[in-house]
Amino acid sequence: MSARERYRSVREELESVCEDAGRPFETVHLVAVSKTVGTDEVASAIEGGASDFGENRPEGLIEKADAFPDKRWHFIGNIQSRRIVDIVGRASLIHSLYQFKHAQKINDVAQEKGIVQDVLIEVNVSGEESKSGLNPREVVEFAQQLGELDHVRLRGLMTMAPQGDLDRAREVFEELAYLKELLCSQLDDKMAAEVDELSMGMSEDWREAVYAGATIIRVGRAIFSEEF
Numbered sequence: 735m736s737a738r739e740r741y742r743s744v745r746e747e748l749e750s751v752c753e754d755a756g757r758p759f760e761t762v763h764l765v766a767v768s769k770t771v772g773t774d775e776v777a778s779a780i781e782g783g784a785s786d787f788g789e790n791r792p793e794g795l796i797e798k799a800d801a802f803p804d805k806r807w808h809f810i811g812n813i814q815s816r817r818i819v820d821i822v823g824r825a826s827l828i829h830s831l832y833q834f835k836h837a838q839k840i841n842d843v844a845q846e847k848g849i850v851q852d853v854l855i856e857v858n859v860s861g862e863e864s865k866s867g868l869n870p871r872e873v874v875e876f877a878q879q880l881g882e883l884d885h886v887r888l889r890g891l892m893t894m895a896p897q898g899d900l901d902r903a904r905e906v907f908e909e910l911a912y913l914k915e916l917l918c919s920q921l922d923d924k925m926a927a928e929v930d931e932l933s934m935g936m937s938e939d940w941r942e943a944v945y946a947g948a949t950i951i952r953v954g955r956a957i958f959s960e961e962f
């Protein structure tokens with residue numbers, strides 16, 4: 735199967751999972767994570783209807799976003815200060831922010847470019863040491879600090895679930911959804927109204943994420959790998 739066909743089949747299944755979860759299909763955005771493939775495969779997924787892509791390295795983002803500038807590009811990887819200049823503006827949404835020094839740099843670069851950069855806070859819900867992200871207890875204070883930056887707009891939260899246990903993944907996703915409600919209740923009305931995204935769920939666990947309220951799922955292998 736080609737990326738085009740696999741994208742279509744994930745999309746079709748997403749429609750049926752949304753229906754089963756009692757959620758309108760338009761409320762869940764499918765981001766095709768193209769980090770392991772080149773522009774040919776991206777073009778194939780676009781033929782299948784893909785409009786949103788995720789990259790975890792600045793090099794991949796630059797190459798592919800510049801090849802397909804009319805698509806929406808998401809930065810989902812580790813942020814390094816010196817690469818922020820390459821990410822801001824190219825990525826319509828940065829999913830992986832959890833350090834204030836990076837937020838400040840994003841704000842500076844966005845100001846220079848005359849834009850406002852949309853971001854999500856990455857949260858380490860499961861507490862695994864191997865995972866990056868903010869401790870859930872620190873999210874409210876961090877969000878309030880972001881509120882002081884005029885060129886950074888907080889849009890929601892992102893997490894990654896532990897692998898290999900779908901029940902545990904579902905719990906983690908439900909915790910993130912709860913955390914978003916808690917956060918919105920603590921923010922001023924203007925900020926709370928903008929915090930409406932939950933980025934959670936990958937090839938193996940996106941169904942659990944949709945049931946738990948994901949608005950963005952990030953699917954790589956199920957679209958781009960022959961083996962999955």
Ligand SMILES: *Cc1c(COP(=O)(O)O)cnc(C)c1O
Pocket residue numbers: 767769790810811894935936937938952953954955956
């Ligand atoms: C690679 C990656 C994905 C996609 O993972 P798959 O298991 O290939 O679907 C999603 N989110 C992040 C942050 C990733 O790095």
